[in-house]
Amino acid sequence: MDPIATVLSRATVDVVVREELETRMRRGDKLRVKFGVDPTSPALHLGHAVVLRKLRAFQDLGHTICLVIGDFTAQIGDASDKTSMRQMLSEEEVYQNLANYKKQISKIIDESKVEWSYNADWLGPLRFKDIVGLAANFTVAQMLERENFTNRFSAGQPIGLHEFLYPLMQGYDSVALRSDVEVGGTEQLFNLLAGRTLQRAFGQQPQSVMTVELLLGLDGRKMSKSYGNAISLDDPPKDMYGKVMSFPDDQIIPCFELCTDIPLEEIDAIAAELETGTNPMVYKKRLAFEITKLYHGAAQAQRAQEAFEREVQRKERPVDIPDVMLDRPGEWPIADVLVLAGLTKSKSEARQKVLEGAVYVDDVRISDPKHLLVVRNGMVIKLGRHYRRVTLPT
RNA sequence: GGGCAGAUACCCAAGUGGCCAACGGGGGCUGACUGUAAAUCAGCUGGCUUCGCCUUCGGGAGUUCGAAUCUCUCUCUGCCCA
Numbered sequence: 416m417d418p419i420a421t422v423l424s425r426a427t428v429d430v431v432v433r434e435e436l437e438t439r440m441r442r443g444d445k446l447r448v449k450f451g452v453d454p455t456s457p458a459l460h461l462g463h464a465v466v467l468r469k470l471r472a473f474q475d476l477g478h479t480i481c482l483v484i485g486d487f488t489a490q491i492g493d494a495s496d497k498t499s500m501r502q503m504l505s506e507e508e509v510y511q512n513l514a515n516y517k518k519q520i521s522k523i524i525d526e527s528k529v530e531w532s533y534n535a536d537w538l539g540p541l542r543f544k545d546i547v548g549l550a551a552n553f554t555v556a557q558m559l560e561r562e563n564f565t566n567r568f569s570a571g572q573p574i575g576l577h578e579f580l581y582p583l584m585q586g587y588d589s590v591a592l593r594s595d596v597e598v599g600g601t602e603q604l605f606n607l608l609a610g611r612t613l614q615r616a617f618g619q620q621p622q623s624v625m626t627v628e629l630l631l632g633l634d635g636r637k638m639s640k641s642y643g644n645a646i647s648l649d650d651p652p653k654d655m656y657g658k659v660m661s662f663p664d665d666q667i668i669p670c671f672e673l674c675t676d677i678p679l680e681e682i683d684a685i686a687a688e689l690e691t692g693t694n695p696m697v698y699k700k701r702l703a704f705e706i707t708k709l710y711h712g713a714a715q716a717q718r719a720q721e722a723f724e725r726e727v728q729r730k731e732r733p734v735d736i737p738d739v740m741l742d743r744p745g746e747w748p749i750a751d752v753l754v755l756a757g758l759t760k761s762k763s764e765a766r767q768k769v770l771e772g773a774v775y776v777d778d779v780r781i782s783d784p785k786h787l788l789v790v791r792n793g794m795v796i797k798l799g800r801h802y803r804r805v806t807l808p809t
Numbered sequence: 810g811g812g813c814a815g816a817u818a819c820c821c822a823a824g825u826g827g828c829c830a831a832c833g834g835g836g837g838c839u840g841a842c843u844g845u846a847a848a849u850c851a852g853c854u855g856g857c858u859u860c861g862c863c864u865u866c867g868g869g870a871g872u873u874c875g876a877a878u879c880u881c882u883c884u885c886u887g888c889c890c891a
Contacts, residue, residue, distance in 0.1 A: 537846050573886065573887075573889085579857075644836095656847090657846055658846080660845050660846055660847080661845075661846045661847065662847075663847060663848085664844095664845095664846095664847055664848080694845095695844075695847080696845050696846090696847080697844090699845070699847080700845085703845095722846085723846085726846095727845065727846055728844095728845070728852090749875085759838090760858070761855085761856065761857085762856085763855080763856060763857070764838085764853090764854080766859080767839085767852095767853060767854080768838080768839065768853085770839060770852095770853090770854065771838090771839045771840060771852065772839080773838085773839045773840070784859095798838095798839085799838075799839060799840090800812095800830050
């Protein structure tokens with residue numbers, strides 16, 4: 416498959432309008448590819464990476480990536496998250512988050528070639544008259560057509576009026592940037608299309624719109640930090656590898672397509688192999704390795720894989736065990752030690768875990784919740800798959 | 810502006826005077842098993858000086874021997890009418 420066809424199809428759902436975009440790409444137009452960045456959440460995960468990788472693909476073909484920082488939007492607050500509705504981000508916070516963001520995306524795209532802009536620059540000066548003008552391009556029925564809104568409306572969930580304005584703001588960004596293409600997740604389709612509507616209203620050629628597949632999280636729901644099912648780009652290699660291993664088996668193939676550079680032909684071969692009943696674990700390990708390699712390099716990925724094989728598959732002790740500092744030698748109630756070690760949140764929970772047979776000290780199971788532990792330097796405490804090594808003052 | 814309904818633990822959601830630290834899901838943790846931290850099955854999931862005690866059911870005040878459950882008030886949300 417040639418590079419252009421790959422960009423247009425791999426991990427993508429919709430391309431509006433496909434022929435139009437393909438024509439422009441084939442005849443060598445240098446396109447401005449827009450993507451909106453939310454400065455409220457600097458922690459990026461693999462789900463975000465799918466879009467960023469798509470941007471990278473455009474970049475590799477010589478197109479310009481235009482990243483819009485939604486500082487204006489951030490000051491109003493993300494409407495989909497009620498708790499932050501009134502949360503205002505200070506300028507410092509936006510810059511702080513942005514610095515983090517740049518660090519993270521530089522793992523995927525060439526940040527030095529990116530054209531950055533802040534949407535407060537053009538959204539801020541808009542007058543009420545302008546906003547009404549923008550709003551006149553849409554109807555309430557169109558807004559309510561959005562699945563998101565319909566669901567919330569019929570479920571009796573609140574919808575802030577300002578939430579209707581989000582697509583307008585995002586769409587106006589496209590006008591201001593004169594973007595040729597905008598990329599986003601499938602849930603962004605409506606907002607992306609709003610860009611086309613407004614660009615047309617301003618006499619510009621409407622941008623092409625591309626949505627990428629939604630990556631599912633560890634639990635099969637959409638990958639999202641708030642669901643706690645995400646693999647963060649910042650995750651240490653061992654965690655990243657381990658989390659991929661806990662993906663449901665049926666996500667192995669989609670994840671290969673969305674999160675790695677393995678050619679589609681090879682992925683098809685793996686899929687065929689899985690059909691024959693090969694143990695999925697083998698390919699999941701390959702997947703975990705590839706993904707970890709992308710963000711941490713081959714050496715780290717190799718170490719993560721070895722750690723997994725040792726700790727999970729062979730159930731041996733990890734090489735690096737965090738310390739728990741105790742301020743005196745002698746006898747300690749086991750529950751106190753577990754809490755100090757951060758292995759349980761409370762003594763009640765600690766007792767419970769002891770009763771469940773989850774607690775081992777130097778490989779000996781502790782079964783009495785009132786057990787008094789005579790602590791020793793270097794003693795290893797284990798709860799489930801978590802280990803702590805006791806250190807005493809010298 | 811008026812009328813009605815609702816606010817329960819991390820999330821959803823039962824409970825309408827004592828049997829409620831509060832049914833059931835989900836999530837999380839642990840155990841068993843395994844092909845992995847998948848799947849499946851089981852236990853646990855407010856705190857503590859744990860055969861008992863203490864603090865929870867939007868906030869505050871009250872009725873009662875006793876309240877998540879009744880009353881008043883405040884805050885927030887949804888629906889209907891305008």
